[in-house]
Amino acid sequence: MFEAARSLRDEFAELESQLADPGVIGDPRRSRRAGRRYSELLGIVKALDEYDRLTEDLAAAEELAGDDPDFAAEAASLGARRATAGERLTRLLAPRDPNDSNDAIVQIKSGEGGEESALFAGDLLTMYTRYAEHVGWGVEILEAEGTDLGGYKSVTVVFRAGPAGAAEAPYGVLKFEGGVHRVQRVPVTESAGRIHTSAVGVLVMPDVEGDEVEIDPDDLRIDVYRSTGKGGQGVNTTDSAVRITHLPSGIVVTCQDQRSQLQNREQAMRILRARLVAAAEQEAAAATEQARRSQVRTVDRSERIRTYNFPENRVTDHRIGFKAHNLNSVLDGGLGPLLEALHAADLAERLEQVGR
Structure with a gap:
């Protein structure tokens, strides 16, 4: 799920490197384009990081839940938060005007x-x-x-x-x-x-x-x-x-x-x-x-x-x-x-x- 977002995360990391590259910094055209694309991807990457973190926390809570009602309640809460994060990520991945x-x-x-x-x-x-x-x-x-x-x-x-x-x-x-x-x-x-x-x-x-x-x-x-x-x-x-x-x-x-x-x-x-x-x-x-x-x-x-x-x-x-x-x-x-x-x-x- 969200494999397209994971490939964008790789592109985002590459853009971070480019924006620190003196050769890119010294080229206004390349720097402007890289900066614009970086800004476009920033929200997607943050949303994906949140989704992945909640997925890991949910898996851990479900493993510990068993018959413990406290962990079961925590798992239910994490599941709802992950669903919300997934919806937000889906919205950010929808086709948009460049x-x-x-x-x-x-x-x-x-x-x-x-x-x-x-x-x-x-x-x-x-x-x-x-x-x-x-x-x-x-x-x-x-x-x-x-x-x-x-x-x-x-x-x-x-x-x-x-x-x-x-x-x-x-x-x-x-x-x-x-x-x-x-x-x-x-x-x-x-x-x-x-x-x-x-x-x-x-x-x-x-x-x-x-x-x-x-x-x-x-x-x-x-x-x-x-x-x-x-x-x-x-x-x-x-x-x-x-x-x-x-x-x-x-x-x-x-x-x-x-x-x-x-x-x-x-x-x-x-x-x-x-x-x-x-x-x-x-x-x-x-x-x-x-x-x-x-x-x-x-x-x-x-x-x-x-x-x-x-x-x-x-x-x-x-x-x-x-x-x-x-x-x-x-x-x-x-x-x-x-x-x-x-x-x-x-x-x-x-x-x-x-x-x-």
Whole structure:
């Protein structure tokens, strides 16, 4: 039982040796990959160690039990604890996304609903930012296109993991947020007090290192132009804005919020890498018919994953039937129960794969 975990324990020991090797330490690429894999295996190895220890203790208790009720009770307790440890180890061994340990790049884009949609895009940005503050993640806005009323036509933000052990990595937590989010409320722009329905699109992508995605420079068309955003010395007076087009995929990324053309180019390439990884994952999932929750590319009201209903103070996730009447708390960053429900549903599906 758990032979797969025992082979991972051998890999873990090898990684420990590598991380102490000066040759690996001096190579940022190798060190980063070894460190990431080490972190992924650490929980599995600890769970396996606990399971094996409880197995040995249980065997000893059963041998001594005989007619002794004290040892018999101890054996029963150890058996229950070992069963719990085995369940935990099984969950950790379930197939998982290799990008779960990455930081996350999240793009929020207004859709149907005009200015009201842009305002709700700002509300979603606040929701994710406050959740990040709760769990200790770092937050950086990479690119933003605002509106006159304080909303966003589009905003791209990166969430970075905090100190080791502080919280799970951002992409693994937020990846199911991708899709269309629908809001039902009376807009601030509505004088008659009528409830409107608007839609906002969210795309969640893993933040990957430059050496993890090969991009042929010949596949890129790079255009520079003058920024059109709010000013600042050197921003609107030079050709600092950058637009990168990846010709094979047709993906276009623009960045203009940084002060220099070089900075905007670096940010645009970072977003492009993330979008290429996300597109490749979607294509692979579709090819194998294992796409559990597709991230909707078009912001259409009918293709929603979640509804935020203000009159009823209700949030509903349509994929898993989750409902809660604490909308204000959710928008203030109280996403924990909703995210836990999504991940529990995903875990159930992954455990089914283990059992097949």
